[in-house]
Amino acid sequence: MLTIKLGDITKEKVDAIVNAANTGLRGGGGVDGAIHHAAGPSVMEECGKIGGCPTGQAVITGAGKLKAKKIIHTVGPVWRGGGKREPELLKAAYENSFLLAKKNGVKSIAFPAISTGVYGYPLEEATRIALAAGINFEAEFDEIRYICFSERDLGVYTGIREELRKKRTEGP
Ligand code: AR6
Numbered sequence: 001m002l003t004i005k006l007g008d009i010t011k012e013k014v015d016a017i018v019n020a021a022n023t024g025l026r027g028g029g030g031v032d033g034a035i036h037h038a039a040g041p042s043v044m045e046e047c048g049k050i051g052g053c054p055t056g057q058a059v060i061t062g063a064g065k066l067k068a069k070k071i072i073h074t075v076g077p078v079w080r081g082g083g084k085r086e087p088e089l090l091k092a093a094y095e096n097s098f099l100l101a102k103k104n105g106v107k108s109i110a111f112p113a114i115s116t117g118v119y120g121y122p123l124e125e126a127t128r129i130a131l132a133a134g135i136n137f138e139a140e141f142d143e144i145r146y147i148c149f150s151e152r153d154l155g156v157y158t159g160i161r162e163e164l165r166k167k168r169t170e171g172p
Contacts, residue, residue, distance in 0.1 A: 041064075
């Protein structure tokens with residue numbers, strides 16, 4: 001099942017939530033700041049021990065005080081105009097999050113809109129990559145949940161899901 005909802009990812013009750021982190025795993029603003037604030041210091045301690053995560057890769061920690069059981073920290077690309085392998089790296093961030101989730105027995109997972117905040121990735125293009133990755137992994141999870149932080153994002157996500165569904169039923 002692939003669901004899209006408006007909300008705050010720190011409140012989601014799923015096996016794992018995904019964090020839009022930076023390569024140093026040092027925390028920051030946006031969803032990263034919100035997750036660390038809500039989870040408490042144990043998660044930052046674990047991140048410190050891991051030490052870092054290259055762009056497009058993912059690492060996993062406990063979830064501290066959150067309702068979720070695990071946090072998967074992935075690093076999306078900074079948007080630099082689209083010619084610096086941004087689409088490939090964003091796709092890798094989603095795929096490696098799914099692969100790490102599977103490896104850790106995660107059956108339900110929630111994603112924020114990785115790279116579309118501070119990192120400046122254009123929302124519609126990022127959403128196509130996010131949802132296409134989800135469709136590829138849909139059969140391997142009980143639920144893949146996309147958490148939109150604004151009505152605008154919610155509109156884009158639902159519109160693109162329809163577009164991708166139509167494409168699938170119409171065939172190539
Ligand atoms: N729940 C769900 N989505 C949220 C929340 C929340 N509580 N808070 C923000 N968002 P961003 P990035 C949305 O900037 O672009 C950090 O400093 C937000 O509206 O958090 O990947 C890291 O440390 C947007 O749609 O992540 C990195 O340095 C989406 O989450 C850098 O920012 C992603 O925005 C990563 O930048």
